[in-house]
Amino acid sequence: MTKLNISTYCHLVNHRVYKDGQLIFEKPEAAGLSDFIKSVYRQFKPKYPKFFKMDDISKLGFMAAELLLMDGVHQGFESEEVGIVLENSHATLVTDSSFQESVEDYNNFFPSPSVFVYTLPNIMMGEISIRNKFQGENAFFIFEDFNTEFLSSYIQQLFDADKIKACIGGWINQSATDYEAFIYWASAEEKNAHKLGPEEILQIRADNKR
Amino acid sequence: MVHCIADNIISCLGFNSQENFDALKTGKTGISMINDHDLYHQEFPAARIDADRLEQLTAKIMAKEQYTLLEQLMILSISEALEQTDIDISDNQTAIILSTTKGNIDLLEKKYKGQFKDRDQLWKMGEVIGTYFNNPNVIVLSNACISGVVAIQTARMMIESGQYKHMVVCGGDILTKFVVSGFMSFLSLSPKACKPFDSKRDGLSLGEAAGTIILSSEPSSSKNISIIGGASANDANHISGPSRTGEGSYIAISKALQEARIDSSQINHISAHGTATPYNDEMESIAIERHQMEKVAVNSLKGFWGHTLGAAGVIETIALIWEMKHGLILPTAGFNELGVSKAIRVSNALEEHNIQYGLKMASGFGGCNAALVLFNEDNQSL
Numbered sequence: 087m088t089k090l091n092i093s094t095y096c097h098l099v100n101h102r103v104y105k106d107g108q109l110i111f112e113k114p115e116a117a118g119l120s121d122f123i124k125s126v127y128r129q130f131k132p133k134y135p136k137f138f139k140m141d142d143i144s145k146l147g148f149m150a151a152e153l154l155l156m157d158g159v160h161q162g163f164e165s166e167e168v169g170i171v172l173e174n175s176h177a178t179l180v181t182d183s184s185f186q187e188s189v190e191d192y193n194n195f196f197p198s199p200s201v202f203v204y205t206l207p208n209i210m211m212g213e214i215s216i217r218n219k220f221q222g223e224n225a226f227f228i229f230e231d232f233n234t235e236f237l238s239s240y241i242q243q244l245f246d247a248d249k250i251k252a253c254i255g256g257w258i259n260q261s262a263t264d265y266e267a268f269i270y271w272a273s274a275e276e277k278n279a280h281k282l283g284p285e286e287i288l289q290i291r292a293d294n295k296r
Numbered sequence: 297m298v299h300c301i302a303d304n305i306i307s308c309l310g311f312n313s314q315e316n317f318d319a320l321k322t323g324k325t326g327i328s329m330i331n332d333h334d335l336y337h338q339e340f341p342a343a344r345i346d347a348d349r350l351e352q353l354t355a356k357i358m359a360k361e362q363y364t365l366l367e368q369l370m371i372l373s374i375s376e377a378l379e380q381t382d383i384d385i386s387d388n389q390t391a392i393i394l395s396t397t398k399g400n401i402d403l404l405e406k407k408y409k410g411q412f413k414d415r416d417q418l419w420k421m422g423e424v425i426g427t428y429f430n431n432p433n434v435i436v437l438s439n440a441c442i443s444g445v446v447a448i449q450t451a452r453m454m455i456e457s458g459q460y461k462h463m464v465v466c467g468g469d470i471l472t473k474f475v476v477s478g479f480m481s482f483l484s485l486s487p488k489a490c491k492p493f494d495s496k497r498d499g500l501s502l503g504e505a506a507g508t509i510i511l512s513s514e515p516s517s518s519k520n521i522s523i524i525g526g527a528s529a530n531d532a533n534h535i536s537g538p539s540r541t542g543e544g545s546y547i548a549i550s551k552a553l554q555e556a557r558i559d560s561s562q563i564n565h566i567s568a569h570g571t572a573t574p575y576n577d578e579m580e581s582i583a584i585e586r587h588q589m590e591k592v593a594v595n596s597l598k599g600f601w602g603h604t605l606g607a608a609g610v611i612e613t614i615a616l617i618w619e620m621k622h623g624l625i626l627p628t629a630g631f632n633e634l635g636v637s638k639a640i641r642v643s644n645a646l647e648e649h650n651i652q653y654g655l656k657m658a659s660g661f662g663g664c665n666a667a668l669v670l671f672n673e674d675n676q677s678l
Contacts, residue, residue, distance in 0.1 A: 165532065182416075183404060185474065188477075198481060199481045203535060205478065206439075207438055211662060212663045215532040226438055227436065228436040239457070240453070
């Protein structure tokens with residue numbers, strides 16, 4: 087079992103935001119992801135107007151990364167040294183469905199290129215990369231549930247092959263009825279980091295969800 | 297070392313790698329005008345798989361009505377590649393990795409409502425294909441147009457680390473109303489068959505395909521090509537347009553070469569992404585020039601197959617493997633006169649050429665780029 091050096095993690099679930107296990111924001115009355123994620127933006131004020139043109143799952147991934155990096159854990163790494171490897175179960179199906187509605191009927195045909203571009207799950211990695219100038223490895227995998235064992239092993243292999251020195255890893259998902267972002271910062275060399283195995287990562291996630 | 301021991305391509309040009317390679321050698325495009333209101337309300341050029349022949353072939357090995365079009369293609373492609381080996385795909389030393397951008401996205405259409413429950417989710421599609429082959433070790437990768445190249449690199453890593461002995465990499469995407477309308481709205485489709493790297497290029501052509509490469513830690517008995525390096529990198533510049541400096545592509549190539557422990561001067565041939573959009577081809581020419589490879593023969597196969605999205609990286613790597621095995625460089629269909637700012641060498645006719653090291657490039661939406669380095673094990677005399 088691969089144990090990664092994880093220096094910080096962030097979890098957005100059930101209209102709550104946890105950073106390193108601490109509840110740092112909640113908005114229980116939020117109507118859904120769209121409403122919740124905008125209130126997270128207003129609370130933490132990243133001052134990044136491009137946020138508002140993103141689809142909801144990219145907004146979720148973007149804000150999760152903003153909160154993950156708020157203490158500057160990524161400082162001191164070169165652009166090429168930082169990778170992003172993510173997983174989810176629904177790819178971009180919520181955005182896909184709204185795009186499909188716009189092309190279903192030729193008598194009511196209104197496909198928008200600005201929606202179409204968000205119908206790929208790796209677009210959120212592009213948004214996070216642009217914001218932080220991260221130019222290392224990218225990969226997006228689709229599993230039924232958060233496969234921490236696969237992800238930890240994949241990231242460790244990128245470290246071992248000297249491809250990258252640090253990586254954002256995690257699960258960012260949106261379904262028709264729910265959403266969740268759980269991401270962490272892993273580094274090849276220990277820097278005040280916890281050694282966390284795949285099961286411990288799942289345990290932290292489960293504790294916050296309770 | 298990770299060896300490429302078997303492969304298959306199902307595309308507009310044929311149902312196995314040999315048929316495809318023979319057609320590629322002729323230099324003739326497989327793109328034609330399509331008039332199908334299920335895909336688009338106007339005629340448009342695209343590269344389509346022969347539906348009648350597909351039906352005959354699928355009927356032989358599966359209960360066709362239980363599988364979506366993409367699942368049929370992937371199962372057929374994997375089955376044909378497997379026949380070339382004695383691997384038992386259901387054993388626990390073998391895993392399957394699927395590469396797709398949109399999977400069964402056609403299931404969102406009203407006409408499929410209530411059918412193929414949950415199969416619009418890519419993991420579910422993976423599960424269905426895994427069940428067919430009696431192998432639960434299925435990984436699905438969806439990373440825009442670099443998916444196929446990253447899937448091959450992922451498979452390579454998993455063999456190198458000893459997790460599996462064999463990896464079956466299958467990439468596929470089909471023509472759908474979703475994808476055609478999306479690229480149309482982006483104004484990125486050419487009105488005719490696309491012209492990679494050409495001065496008159498004006499956009500891409502779409503295609504559909506499935507392709508399979510079987511990688512193994514054990515060499516095959518015949519000619520061996522191995523994957524010796526691979527990497528991905530992000531431009532960190534724009535979500536729908538490539539970097540003007542080719543930054544991400546440059547980094548991906550650097551890291552792939554580094555892993556392969558070779559220098560860019562040792563590359564004998566480059567299979568580019570070459571979508572034939574003005575920006576993509578220009579960007580690739582810059583990345584190639586920055587690595588001082590402007591004298592190396594470059595081709596793009598998008599003028600034959602169209603852009604097959606999640607299949608592209610897989611089928612284009614298979615073509616590169618065949619080029620290396622046969623000592624041939626394929627022409628670039630649609631290319632006539634160089635139309636990028638860097639004086640790269642785009643091949644426009646079939647030529648004989650020994651290839652010891654080949655480079656595969658890919659780029660996609662989200663600013664992603666990837667590269668693979670292939671090595672010809674039987675050609676050490678160069």
